[in-house]
Amino acid sequence: MTESQLTSNRSIRAQKKTVNVRLIIIILIIVAFASIFLAIGIGPVSVAPKTVFLILMNKVPYLTDFIPDNWTLLEHNIVWGLRFPRVLLGMIVGASLAVTGVAMQALVRNHLADPFILGVSSGASATATLGMLFGVFAFLGSYALPISAFLGSAITIIIVYTISRVKGRINITQLLLSGVALAMIMDAIKNVITLSAPNALGIHNATFWLSGSLAGARWGYLTLPFVTMLVCVVILMINYRSLNALLLGDETAGTLGYDVRVMQKVLILVASLLAGTTIAVSGSIGFVGLMVPHIARLLVGSDHRKVLPISAFIGGILVVWTDVVARIVIAPGELPLGILTALIGGPFFIWLLKKNSKA
Numbered sequence: 001m002t003e004s005q006l007t008s009n010r011s012i013r014a015q016k017k018t019v020n021v022r023l024i025i026i027i028l029i030i031v032a033f034a035s036i037f038l039a040i041g042i043g044p045v046s047v048a049p050k051t052v053f054l055i056l057m058n059k060v061p062y063l064t065d066f067i068p069d070n071w072t073l074l075e076h077n078i079v080w081g082l083r084f085p086r087v088l089l090g091m092i093v094g095a096s097l098a099v100t101g102v103a104m105q106a107l108v109r110n111h112l113a114d115p116f117i118l119g120v121s122s123g124a125s126a127t128a129t130l131g132m133l134f135g136v137f138a139f140l141g142s143y144a145l146p147i148s149a150f151l152g153s154a155i156t157i158i159i160v161y162t163i164s165r166v167k168g169r170i171n172i173t174q175l176l177l178s179g180v181a182l183a184m185i186m187d188a189i190k191n192v193i194t195l196s197a198p199n200a201l202g203i204h205n206a207t208f209w210l211s212g213s214l215a216g217a218r219w220g221y222l223t224l225p226f227v228t229m230l231v232c233v234v235i236l237m238i239n240y241r242s243l244n245a246l247l248l249g250d251e252t253a254g255t256l257g258y259d260v261r262v263m264q265k266v267l268i269l270v271a272s273l274l275a276g277t278t279i280a281v282s283g284s285i286g287f288v289g290l291m292v293p294h295i296a297r298l299l300v301g302s303d304h305r306k307v308l309p310i311s312a313f314i315g316g317i318l319v320v321w322t323d324v325v326a327r328i329v330i331a332p333g334e335l336p337l338g339i340l341t342a343l344i345g346g347p348f349f350i351w352l353l354k355k356n357s358k359a
Contacts, residue, residue, distance in 0.1 A: 028313035040083045044331040055079045086217035091316035098315025100274040101289025106243045107267040115275045115289035118179035122186035123156025124149040124279040133197045146280035153276030212285035212338025228277045232270045243304040287345020
């Protein structure tokens with residue numbers, strides 16, 4: 001076989017691979033929209049898909065006059081006031097956690113890393129618990145819970161970042177160890193706050209939120225996490241080559257012309273923003289950021305240009321359907337979302353450990 005034929009065959013294979021990636025993305029987009037539409041109608045009180053469609057179309061400008069108003073006020077409130085913002089928040093939260101997982105795994109060069117490895121979850125939990133049980137942040141009004149949680153995550157990541165700097169550079173080992181240490185400290189503070197709680201109902205509400213839930217979703221909660229996710233994903237997509245280079249090691253990435261120090265700071269900032277914002281609106285939903293990047297890599301390889309968007313879609317779809325299960329499995333009550341993701345993610349994590357030990 002001549003050299004030109006070999007080149008031609010490689011080009012054909014590359015084109016097929018590109019088409020496959022595009023096909024996967026198209027399929028995931030369709031599944032994501034279908035998931036949003038179907039998940040809105042599922043719950044303790046079911047709403048027919050036709051009714052869901054009519055209510056949503058009724059909100060589109062210029063279509064209102066053409067949509068027959070034949071649904072009840074209860075159905076309208078369930079679809080538009082409760083479930084639609086909840087499902088959208090689930091999609092945003094899942095995508096954010098998955099993208100954060102990709103960023104953290106690239107930063108520490110370990111596929112067992114997750115979004116909460118730097119202690120942001122524990123920091124957010126401590127301040128959120130303080131606000132819920134003692135009303136410390138009550139002056140912030142209806143946004144007291146998400147703002148207090150974000151403050152806790154921000155304080156934690158600032159401390160971890162400060163400790164991990166050695167001679168002006170970020171030491172990855174020290175970063176991970178300081179994250180573990182701060183997580184333990186913040187968990188201890190949270191336990192002290194919980195044990196000092198004035199009433200049992202407050203403890204129940206705090207525990208439910210800390211386990212991860214989308215039950216408090218409202219339209220006002222969507223803007224900040226959506227904008228944060230969009231900006232962070234764009235930043236990571238622009239720097240996908242740097243992420244690929246980091247997987248080869250700091251020295252190799254440096255010899256390839258990438259500024260490793262700057263990229264590490266960018267990844268820490270992006271991961272912290274995404275994790276902090278996500279925890280602020282949904283509590284701690286574990287294992288999504290650990291599982292989804294691996295699923296994406298199984299589909300398209302390790303190129304971050306492909307892994308990032310595919311992880312975002314898979315993460316969103318996973319959280320939306322896990323939330324559906326959470327609200328119907330013990331209806332009319334509901335399970336915390338984090339419990340179900342842990343039940344799914346725990347066995348997956350053990351499988352990863354066994355797989356890595358055999359490698």
